Amino acid sequence: MPDQVTPDQLTDEKIMAVLAQVKDPEIGRDLVSLGMVKTIEITGSVVDLTVELTTPACPLKAKIESDIVDGLSSLGATTVRVDWASNVKRSFGGPAADLIPGVKNTIAVASGKGGVGKTTIAVNLAVSLARDGARVGLLDADITGPNVPLMMGTSGSHVTGAGGRVNPVVAHGVKMMSIQYFLTGDAPVIWRGPLIHSAIQQFLRDVEWGELDYLVVDLPPGTGDAALSISQLIPLTGAVVVTTPQEVSLLDARKAVAMFNKVNVRTIGVVENMSGFICPHCGTEHDLFGTGGAASLAREFDLEVLARIPLEPGVRTGGDAGTPITSPQHPAAEASVAAAALREMARTVAGRISVIAAPFAAAASARPN
Ligand SMILES: Nc1ncnc2c1ncn2[C@@H]1O[C@H](COP(=O)(O)OP(=O)(O)OP(=O)(O)O)[C@@H](O)[C@H]1O
Ligand SMILES: [Mg+2]
Known part of the structure; x- marks a missing residue:
């Protein structure tokens, strides 16, 4: 001193x-x-x-x-x-990033099992980062089961654009793209791998994302076509793997982590969702699905548990109403334990990404102009 x-x-x-x-x-x-x-x-x-x-x-x-x-x-x-x-730094470079020239970081939100809360985590991660002042995009890569528009309150929206370029739909400070914005009515999308791949490619290439600090990608469950397409089409800063504490969910989360390892995508960490239930009446925490499962998964793969998000009615009502629990417009936002945990999770993810980006930033600034 x-x-x-x-x-x-x-x-x-x-x-x-x-x-x-x-x-x-x-x-x-x-x-x-x-x-x-x-x-x-x-x-x-x-x-x-x-x-x-x-x-x-x-x-x-x-x-x-x-x-x-x-x-x-x-x-x-x-x-x-x-x-x-x-000044958010870019965590990748080279021709692989050509499809998304203005995007500095990409985060895939994945799980092995369906219904564990991927879209909920992706939506609240995006909204929280935007609330903290970042420029954020959210790509719904769940082509056959797109839920981002509902959870962000943009179900009725349709795309606009000209000259082959498409404008993202904006809500809660986040720029979004989803197959849902191209559909009318509830007609299901029943597409095979190659069509899913080309839809995701167009979402990346033809959408006016502009400058983004973070592009969050909501993946469908499992280790199928969309996850592989994304990892082939663009560099991923990393994946956030969502699990619930039950053994069946953990079993499938292991497969998701293994898949990302196989395609050389780092897993930033694991989020344990529906981790305990806080009774809205008495405030006592109940272990509906157990807790701590993600910790054993994290130990096994030498990963970090980024957050534990409790099961809370407001998270579901927020999703159904299109007002995420982390949005200040959600009536329970202020008092919500889950909202606080989700906002903290977003900051933890952003912090880990800064560490990942640091060597790229140093290399870029060392290069002569
Ligand atoms: N922490 C939570 N507390 C209360 N409800 C939650 C929580 N997390 C998710 N949910 C609810 O659980 C349901 C499933 O969540 P979500 O759609 O995010 O899962 P998913 O993994 O994306 O599902 P899919 O595999 O079908 O894409 C939704 O109704 C959502 O609102
Ligand atoms: Mg989903």
């Missing part, structure tokens, strides 16, 4: 020296070498800083802020104000 000095001796150099000791805990490097300190303004003993994070959904913002304040206080600053900016 530097020696205590009087405030009038505060200089940019001294402040930078202190900030060079403050680490981004997730990436494990200091703020100065990561280029995160953008501006410093000194007014007497008051210091105003702009710090650029690698994601607006930074899970460790509070820790970074308190480390900055502690460091600069010991230098004599009486007030430290941090203005946060963000």
